[in-house]
Amino acid sequence: xxxxxxxxxxxSMQEGKNYTIYCNYSTTSDRLYWYRQDPGxxxxxxxxxxxxxxxxxxxxxxxxxxxKARLSTLHITAAVHDLSATYFxxxxxxxxxxxxxxxxxxxxxxxx
Amino acid sequence: SAxxxxxxxxxxxxxxxxxxxxxxxxxxxxxxFWYRQQPGQSLTLIATANQGxxxxxxxxxxxxxxxxxxxxxxxxxxxxxxxxxxxxxxYLCSVETLSSYEQYFGPGTRLTVT
Numbered sequence: 001x002x003x004x005x006x007x008x009x010x011x012s013m014q015e016g017k018n019y020t021i022y023c024n025y026s027t028t029s030d031r032l033y034w035y036r037q038d039p040g041x042x043x044x045x046x047x048x049x050x051x052x053x054x055x056x057x058x059x060x061x062x063x064x065x066x067x068k069a070r071l072s073t074l075h076i077t078a079a080v081h082d083l084s085a086t087y088f089x090x091x092x093x094x095x096x097x098x099x100x101x102x103x104x105x106x107x108x109x110x111x112x
Numbered sequence: 113s114a115x116x117x118x119x120x121x122x123x124x125x126x127x128x129x130x131x132x133x134x135x136x137x138x139x140x141x142x143x144x145f146w147y148r149q150q151p152g153q154s155l156t157l158i159a160t161a162n163q164g165x166x167x168x169x170x171x172x173x174x175x176x177x178x179x180x181x182x183x184x185x186x187x188x189x190x191x192x193x194x195x196x197x198x199x200x201x202x203y204l205c206s207v208e209t210l211s212s213y214e215q216y217f218g219p220g221t222r223l224t225v226t
Contacts, residue, residue, distance in 0.1 A: 043217040
């Protein structure tokens with residue numbers, strides 16, 4: 001079964017702190033996506049990770065991919081309130097056909 | 113990136129009726145997809161809209177319930193047929209960009225069935 005699991009599902013943190021969201025998936029894939037969704041909005045593309053060891057950074061967010069461990073992480077550095085949102089990882093199990101299987105989402109709340 | 117629009121943005125429909133959702137992209141794309149996001153849940157792929165051939169449906173979704181059209185490389189429609197309250201969801205189209213391997217999502221259509 002194709003499964004994508006995120007951990008934690010809910011995260012409340014203080015501004016200025018660091019934290020990591022984990023995304024585990026069940027079988028081989030070399031393409032992983034991270035998205036952000038604000039309440040009532042659509043999905044905003046954050047990162048596409050295409051190979052083992054890939055690391056991408058944008059502002060306070062950094063994503064990495066370990067295909068051998070079937071694990072991706074989204075690290076938040078010195079969190080600010082504007083990063084409050086739901087974050088989804090998604091995996092393309094179809095070898096490039098982009099049929100994405102999504103994780104459950106991590107609802108992140110950053111308190112001032 | 114691709115700019116994607118959907119119509120309608122939201123609708124409230126009666127049980128037993130059908131609704132057709134339109135998805136328009138500002139550039140030609142090979143692959144278009146339709147997803148469903150039930151309230152407070154994650155996204156589930158309904159089908160891949162193929163230009164010039166029938167859509168490819170994922171497990172649990174059938175053509176009679178969710179007929180899809182893809183008349184050209186910039187446009188697709190999804191119809192939700194014989195609706196029930198369980199169909200209340202956000203329906204999103206997305207497109208693949210071969211140049212960057214990114215997949216972009218439209219703004220979504222929020223459907224409520226009463």
